[in-house]
Amino acid sequence: MGVVIPLEDNKNKQASVKPLVDLTMSDMERVNQLILSKAGSDVQMIPEVANHLISSGGKRLRPMLTLAAASLFGYEGDAHVKLATSVEFMHTATLLHDDVVDESDLRRGKSTARTIWGNQASVLVGDFLLGQAFRMMVDVGSLEALDVLSTAASVIAEGEVLQLSVAKNMETTEDDYLQVIRAKTAALFAAAAEVGPIVAATSNANRKALKSYGMNLGLAFQLVDDVLDYGGSSSELGKNVGDDFREGKITLPVILSYRRGTPEDRTFWREAIEGGNSDGANLEKALGLIRRYGGLSDTIARAQHYGTIARDALAPLPASPWKSALIEVIDFCIDRVS
Template sequence: MVRIPREKREKASALDVLTDLVKDDMRRVNDVIIKRMHSPVALIPQLAGHLIASGGKRLRPMLTLATANLCGYEGDRHIPLAACIEFLHSATLLHDDVVDESRLRRGNETANVLWGNQASVLVGDFLFSRAFQVMTDDGSLDVLRLLSGTSAVLAEGEVLQLTTSNDVDTSEDSYLQVVAAKTAVLFAAACQIGAIVAGRPAAEEEALESFGRNLGIAFQLADDALDYSAKQATLGKSVGDDFREGKITLPVILAYRRSSAEERNFWRRTLETVEQEDGDLDHAIALMTKYDALRDTIERARHYGAMAKDALRLFSPSPTREALTAIVDFSIERAF
């Protein structure tokens, strides 16, 4: 019998630990999601339900619940606000899949494949509207200011990504700006809400914003590397989806920067003009391996993960702090 080292067992169970920690509140969040998705227009709950029920980890709303717990909050405001975070995330996924012309998400056909681009965009707009209804129902100007600002940055991130699309000369700084806007800002808001509803001091708000932002960047960088990893198949996605769509992610940026002139021509053909042939994905992975692009992407993810964990040191030791610390490692190590 093969024994898994204790460290690996702990990493593998980190998501389960966090899920178990917030499971009672998460059931209430799911009730809010189901209730708020209701519409007399039958296609809306049908399409939105397809996305929300498609097996996502619900990590972002769980972060809201966990950080509220970390701050000692004992009320109920974090429940609908966690649902609000999930609505914002789901809306961006619907829009992303249309823009990227994606056909699969978590191993399932995307909503735009099943119902078309128009329906996907409009239901995404519906979910954004539902999120704003939840914000206004909460009645806090601080919450409204935070989440409305987050929505604006998410939209800016979508547009910013278009400017780097299929451009192999994209700089690492430019790509990190996209990551900060498209991914990290929602992680940051999800965590900062916990301190806001608990009425905690500004220092704790800032610490949780920093935790969420750096966790979000680490999470996305690990995702970048994961797309070129054989482990993708175990997570319900095929290897190389980003490559086939011509997406410029950090492993590509690092490999391209370190490549020879002939190798750069390969990257331009496959990612700028997206003229791909059999064997091109394997060659791309070989170049990433040759130039340590995947390894260095994970190293950068660990750098941001370390900053995320450091931000939690402001809070007293507790099972919740331990679970949030462990989720940082889980987010990065899932790429292996």
């Protein structure tokens, strides 16, 4: 007579990134070593600026995806460590440039590099890290991986410019917004996951599965981030609630509330976002409207939709601890808001 553990138990448990962290631990140590070494330079300011951001406690989800996506197919060399480091450098370079573009003072609860070393250093150290990322990819020598990651670099920048063009335009549709986050966030998740099967030299079907997993995980991740900006507590987030609102950033909770609102509500949104009336009192009103029209819960529902697609992308693969860990990460990303 065995003990029957009901399946629901798993559902009730909070999903965790821990299985992925544990499985990739020894490879992530190699990634962290490589990060320190490749962010080094005789020009002292470079490691100072780079390490400020690198050591600021990001989850390093993207490089873990690359490691897991290679190990999932039995890869055992060191190409995945170099590509994972490249992916993290691309991400760090983007953050350095983003903080300049958004004029942000705080990231993950710490002062941004630009407030300490200035915009100049942030732009240039970002450029340096991007250059180092490409050198590591070249060192791996896979033209396919280079193709995937260099295309992602273009697409990310294109997405950021697109976001700039739609900024403060309340007529932005959900589809417009999806195009932005697909490019600026999900493309790097997709590339990070896709280069795993590439270095593992597995089938094209596996490559497409991991790319789809990464893309949809990235969409879910960004949508949940957008919800957290209106719902998380300041200490958890490392930034203040309503930062997006104050910066006039249009995210899905705002898009839904605007489109579902009354003409008066829409006037409020236009004055707040397009007109820059985004002070404390208006933030309170915005939060009220977002709640009234289900802006947060329905954004979470959209995130769950993409999470399901990510899960199904991996469905044909045989069961393994790696597969389970990658699937649990989907729920982990979404559970951050529940």
